[in-house]
Amino acid sequence: MAPYTVPFIINGEERIAADTFEVRSPATGEVVHLCGAATVSDANAAVEAAAAAAPAWQAVGTSARRDILLKAAEVMDKRQTELEDLPLT
Structure with a gap:
C-alpha cells in the first residue's frame, strides 16, 4: 500500500504534486507520508490565490478573525x- 500523499490546497482545491519526498517518523524511521515538492507554478498559483482572497479576509474585523481561529482551535x-x-497513511 502506497503511503498517503499530502496534497497542496490552493484556492480551495487539492493538488497532488508530480514530485514528492518522504516524511519519516523520527521515532521509527518509517515513512509516515509523502509530501509534494512545489514547483514555481505551484508557488505562483498559491500566491495568486492568497492575493485574491486577501481583500475579503482584510474586510473581516480583527475580533472576528480571532473568533474564527479560536473556534477552529x-x-x-x-x-x-x-x-x-x-491513520497517517
Missing part, C-alpha cells in the same frame, strides 16, 4: 481523540 480540541486516531 475549539473544534480541534473537542475532536482531539478522533484526530489522534486518524
